[in-house]
Amino acid sequence: MTMNCENRPAAQSIRGFLHYPGWLSAAEQTALRDDLRDVVAAAPLFSPMTPYGKAMSVRMTSAGRFGWISDRRGYRYSETHPNGTPWPNIPPAILAIWRSVSGSARDPECCLINFYSEGAKMGLHQDCDESDFNHPVVSISLGDDGLFRIGNETRGGKTESLWLHSGDVMVMGGDARLLYHGIDRIAPDTSTLLPKGGRINITLRVVT
Ligand SMILES: O=C(O)CCC(=O)C(=O)O
Numbered sequence: 001m002t003m004n005c006e007n008r009p010a011a012q013s014i015r016g017f018l019h020y021p022g023w024l025s026a027a028e029q030t031a032l033r034d035d036l037r038d039v040v041a042a043a044p045l046f047s048p049m050t051p052y053g054k055a056m057s058v059r060m061t062s063a064g065r066f067g068w069i070s071d072r073r074g075y076r077y078s079e080t081h082p083n084g085t086p087w088p089n090i091p092p093a094i095l096a097i098w099r100s101v102s103g104s105a106r107d108p109e110c111c112l113i114n115f116y117s118e119g120a121k122m123g124l125h126q127d128c129d130e131s132d133f134n135h136p137v138v139s140i141s142l143g144d145d146g147l148f149r150i151g152n153e154t155r156g157g158k159t160e161s162l163w164l165h166s167g168d169v170m171v172m173g174g175d176a177r178l179l180y181h182g183i184d185r186i187a188p189d190t191s192t193l194l195p196k197g198g199r200i201n202i203t204l205r206v207v208t
């Protein structure tokens with residue numbers, strides 16, 4: 001694998017998304033998992049309702065100034081958890097990843113944590129609720145492998161898929177910032193990081 005001077009893997013571009021396979025060491029992944037336990041203790045995972053009244057298969061929570069919530073009023077950023085409390089701070093190790101790969105002078109205001117158990121998926125969508133698309137979305141994968149699909153700037157057309165593994169980082173920015181993407185499925189029992197299995201994806205965003 002090609003490494004850069006920080007001894008991190010180099011990026012591979014897929015349709016302009018920058019994929020850093022194995023960015024995080026095993027020890028860093030374990031530390032991140034433990035950080036997320038603290039976040040989830042302060043801001044419990046919940047199953048968002050889609051605006052169509054169906055529960056999403058992914059469970060989620062957030063850290064930072066804004067969290068992502070969805071209910072019958074639609075999807076939106078919110079400064080409080082559905083239980084009314086502010087979100088916990090973004091763990092420093094997560095901010096450090098953003099600062100290494102984002103190329104952004106600002107820090108993220110939202111750290112969304114998605115938990116995929118067996119059978120969970122995320123349909124093709126664009127991340128377009130932020131006010132400045134010059135800042136990328138940075139995604140960090142932990143736990144079981146997830147099959148990530150990348151499409152185009154509009155719905156439809158040819159797509160490409162790749163498996164995201166625990167410790168991978170993906171930067172969705174630049175000309176690729178508004179490409180459709182999603183998770184088709186996870187592959188159970190492909191990682192031992194999470195004792196009960198499943199996949200965690202962390203996405204970082206500048207919102208305002
Ligand atoms: O789980 C992933 O890898 C993608 C998550 C995602 O696209 C999102 O939260 O907007």
Ligand SMILES: [Mn+2]
Pocket residue numbers: 125126127181
């Ligand atoms: Mn997304």
